[in-house]
Amino acid sequence: MNEPLVLGIETSCDETGVGIVRGHTLLADAVASSVEEHARFGGVVPEVASRAHLEAMVPTIERACTTAGIALRDVDAIAVTSGPGLAGALLVGVAAAKSLALGLGKPLYGVNHLASHVAVDQLEHGPLPEPCIAMLVSGGHSSLLRVADITTGVDPLGASIDDAAGEAFDKVARLLGLPFPGGPFIDRAAASGSSVYVDFPRGLTSRRDLERHRFDFSFSGLKTAVARWVEARERSGEPVPVNDVAASFQEAVCDVLTRKAIDAAVSEGIDDILIGGGVAANSRLRVLAEERAAARGIRVRVPRPGLCTDNGAMVAALGSEMVARGRTPSALDLPADSSQPITTVLV
Amino acid sequence: MLLAFDTASPQVTVALAEGDDVLAELRSEQSMKHGEQLAPLIEAVLAQAGAVRQDVTAIAVGVGPGPFTGLRVGLVTARTLGFVLEVPVYGVCSLDVLAVEAVAAGAVDQPFVVATDARRKEVYWAPYDESGARLDEPQVSRPSDVATAVPVVGEGAALYPESFPTSVGPQRPGAGWLAVAVADERVELLDPEPLYLRRPDAVMPGKPKRVS
Numbered sequence: 118m119n120e121p122l123v124l125g126i127e128t129s130c131d132e133t134g135v136g137i138v139r140g141h142t143l144l145a146d147a148v149a150s151s152v153e154e155h156a157r158f159g160g161v162v163p164e165v166a167s168r169a170h171l172e173a174m175v176p177t178i179e180r181a182c183t184t185a186g187i188a189l190r191d192v193d194a195i196a197v198t199s200g201p202g203l204a205g206a207l208l209v210g211v212a213a214a215k216s217l218a219l220g221l222g223k224p225l226y227g228v229n230h231l232a233s234h235v236a237v238d239q240l241e242h243g244p245l246p247e248p249c250i251a252m253l254v255s256g257g258h259s260s261l262l263r264v265a266d267i268t269t270g271v272d273p274l275g276a277s278i279d280d281a282a283g284e285a286f287d288k289v290a291r292l293l294g295l296p297f298p299g300g301p302f303i304d305r306a307a308a309s310g311s312s313v314y315v316d317f318p319r320g321l322t323s324r325r326d327l328e329r330h331r332f333d334f335s336f337s338g339l340k341t342a343v344a345r346w347v348e349a350r351e352r353s354g355e356p357v358p359v360n361d362v363a364a365s366f367q368e369a370v371c372d373v374l375t376r377k378a379i380d381a382a383v384s385e386g387i388d389d390i391l392i393g394g395g396v397a398a399n400s401r402l403r404v405l406a407e408e409r410a411a412a413r414g415i416r417v418r419v420p421r422p423g424l425c426t427d428n429g430a431m432v433a434a435l436g437s438e439m440v441a442r443g444r445t446p447s448a449l450d451l452p453a454d455s456s457q458p459i460t461t462v463l464v
Numbered sequence: 465m466l467l468a469f470d471t472a473s474p475q476v477t478v479a480l481a482e483g484d485d486v487l488a489e490l491r492s493e494q495s496m497k498h499g500e501q502l503a504p505l506i507e508a509v510l511a512q513a514g515a516v517r518q519d520v521t522a523i524a525v526g527v528g529p530g531p532f533t534g535l536r537v538g539l540v541t542a543r544t545l546g547f548v549l550e551v552p553v554y555g556v557c558s559l560d561v562l563a564v565e566a567v568a569a570g571a572v573d574q575p576f577v578v579a580t581d582a583r584r585k586e587v588y589w590a591p592y593d594e595s596g597a598r599l600d601e602p603q604v605s606r607p608s609d610v611a612t613a614v615p616v617v618g619e620g621a622a623l624y625p626e627s628f629p630t631s632v633g634p635q636r637p638g639a640g641w642l643a644v645a646v647a648d649e650r651v652e653l654l655d656p657e658p659l660y661l662r663r664p665d666a667v668m669p670g671k672p673k674r675v676s
């Protein structure tokens with residue numbers, strides 16, 4: 118039997134993504150980003166993102182079909198991010214997905230954005246190990262999950278209690294005079310800096326914090342510590358060693374993330390960790406996670422950077438899994454839910 | 465058959481027409497929630513007319529002005545559906561639809577204004593001649609700045625009677641009239657681009673706040 122051909126749409130933030138997969142095979146991953154329109158505002162402006170999604174939608178669908186070498190009528194199912202994300206932005210993708218489902222007479226699957234970040238890895242590394250520990254880190258989320266079945270059983274173990282990891286990267290980049298989005302610029306600056314130049318705090322790792330927040334994250338204190346350090350330097354009239362501060366900050370983030378992910382795997386007796394989300398593209402995080410996991414006999418899977426950031430292929434990947442496992446499609450009155458919980462994988 | 469819909473008011477309205485014969489027309493029962501209601505209403509209108517999606521030969525969509533979130537639902541639906549069904553998509557100013565209905569229903573017999581709710585204590589509005597032809601581009605203004613004694617069609621009149629004492633005709637656009645207006649060439653056909661009339665709210669960031 119031919120594996121299902123699934124088209125996925127992602128519009129939860131500033132990327133208009135349309136991906137096409139057949140089973141676990143990636144055929145197209147078209148992304149139009151409005152990031153440059155947001156850069157001067159230092160963060161994503163929801164109304165600007167929503168307007169850009171409307172303009173990019175049909176051209177991006179068209180581009181994905183051309184790349185995949187398929188006709189739209191051959192598609193077996195449509196998947197779309199129904200949440201979480203920016204309400205107005207999600208709505209554009211959901212309405213487009215409904216139109217495709219309606220116009221093609223094919224089933225629609227409204228799926229969870231975070232679960233899609235996990236499912237995308239099967240396009241690169243094959244079927245997901247089940248169960249596995251998934252760590253999702255991006256500008257909008259930082260969470261540790263126990264995944265038994267990506268189409269139904271995702272249990273949250275912990276999450277950020279304040280800023281998301283990617284948000285901390287953006288804010289620290291701004292403090293250091295680096296552009297938005299901060300992640301890639303910090304990564305680049307850190308490459309030629311010393312990670313032990315400043316010993317920045319590791320949030321929620323003290324013995325007391327671990328009692329209540331063993332698998333939770335906190336990055337707001339770290340961001341403040343960086344700001345204090347930079348301000349002190351500026352006051353003393355000395356130049357700020359941007360590369361060293363970037364490297365030290367990055368080390369603090371990656372240290373906490375990998376420590377907690379491995380602790381979660383060990384405590385759950387699970388041998389596989391999967392890392393996804395935009396921050397998973399960070400080079401230090403990938404290296405540190407593999408080093409530390411290998412020392413504990415744990416395997417780490419991280420999709421290539423292009424699949425870590427928001428895209429339509431990840432949504433198609435999860436949709437494809439929904440079809441393969443015979444899950445019930447969504448109704449045409451599917452809402453966009455900006456705060457869709459991770460436990461709701463399919464609406 | 466022409467599939468017509470408008471999402472530029474708090475209501476979603478959908479119709480299917482053959483020429484100027486409206487075969488089926490439905491309005492959302494709930495206010496707002498355009499994203500949830502539009503697709504099921506399209507499906508229902510087709511079913512009610514005994515038609516299938518392949519019968520649709522063109523799509524007409526209200527391009528506003530109206531609240532952005534709902535407006536975009538209508539436009540992305542029209543564009544995507546037009547793309548997948550390979551049929552043309554016509555945009556129509558939503559104020560023009562109200563003007564066509566007001567003239568056809570005999571609610572006006574002199575030059576008039578159409579004004580709808582733009583929220584933030586403003587109205588979207590445009591002036592029309594007695595035949596329902598629009599005389600100027602739609603604008604967004606405070607009601608007191610465009611107060612008039614001529615007849616005013618649309619929700620704006622009902623909301624701001626002190627500025628628009630002569631409220632007449634329909635309050636919100638209907639897709640049946642949108643379809644008829646397109647079929648009878650009573651309105652200008654536009655690209656399916658939203659008439660936002662306002663720039664996005666976005667503030668340039670200052671320097672990072674000091675923490676010490």
Ligand SMILES: [Zn+2]
Pocket residue numbers: 230234255257394395426427
């Ligand atoms: Zn994401």
